Amino acid sequence: MRKPALIRCSLVVGLLLPVVAGAAELYRYVDNQGVTVLSRQGVPPEFIAKGYEVLNEQGRVIQVVPPAPSAEERRRLLADKARAGTDAQLLRLYTSPEDVDRALARKLAELDALIDVVRGNLQSARTQQGNLQSQAAEHERAGRQVPEHLLAQIDNQIAEQQRLKKDIARYQDARKQAQASFAADRARLSELLGARP
Known part of the structure; x- marks a missing residue:
C-alpha cells in the first residue's frame, strides 16, 4: 500500500527536479x-x-x-554631458580669467585688423568709382556716349562697395559675439575655478 504513495512522491520530485536544476x-x-x-x-x-x-x-x-529615463530626463542628461564637455574644454584652454581676457584681446585685434583692411578696400573702390565717373563725365561733356564697358565698371565698383560694407558689418557682428562669448567663458571659468578645492 505504501508503494503507490512512494511512486507518486517520486514522480512529483522527478518532475520538479528539472525545474529546480534549470532554475x-x-x-x-x-x-x-x-x-x-x-x-x-x-x-x-x-x-x-x-x-x-x-x-x-x-x-x-x-x-x-x-x-x-523620460524624454525630459534624457534631454537634461544630454545637456549636463554637453556642459561637462564644454567645462572640461574651458579648463584645458585657460588657467585663469586673465587668460580669457588675453584671448579676447587677440581676437578683437584680429577682427579690427580685418575691418581696417576692408575699410581700406572700400576707400579704394570709392576712389576707383570716382575716377570712372570722371571719365564718364568727360565723354558726356565731349558729346560722346559713355562706353558700355565704363558703365559696367562703375556698376561693378558700386556692387563691390556694397559687398565690402556687408563684410564690415559681418566683422563688427563677429566682434560683438566674441565679446559676449568670451565674457560668458570668463564667468564660467571663474565659477569653475572658484568651485575647485
Whole structure:
C-alpha cells in the first residue's frame, strides 16, 4: 500500500527536479495593471522601459535594472554631458580669467585688423568709382556716349562697395559675439575655478 504513495512522491520530485536544476534566474517586473509578475522567460519588451529586477534561485535580488529615463530626463542628461564637455574644454584652454581676457584681446585685434583692411578696400573702390565717373563725365561733356564697358565698371565698383560694407558689418557682428562669448567663458571659468578645492 505504501508503494503507490512512494511512486507518486517520486514522480512529483522527478518532475520538479528539472525545474529546480534549470532554475537560474527569475525576472520581477510590474505589468500595466500594477501587478508584480515573476517570470523565468524574461521581461516582455513593453515592460523593460519601466525597469525590473533579476532574482537568483533563492529569490534574492542580484541585479536591478532601473527604469529608462523620460524624454525630459534624457534631454537634461544630454545637456549636463554637453556642459561637462564644454567645462572640461574651458579648463584645458585657460588657467585663469586673465587668460580669457588675453584671448579676447587677440581676437578683437584680429577682427579690427580685418575691418581696417576692408575699410581700406572700400576707400579704394570709392576712389576707383570716382575716377570712372570722371571719365564718364568727360565723354558726356565731349558729346560722346559713355562706353558700355565704363558703365559696367562703375556698376561693378558700386556692387563691390556694397559687398565690402556687408563684410564690415559681418566683422563688427563677429566682434560683438566674441565679446559676449568670451565674457560668458570668463564667468564660467571663474565659477569653475572658484568651485575647485
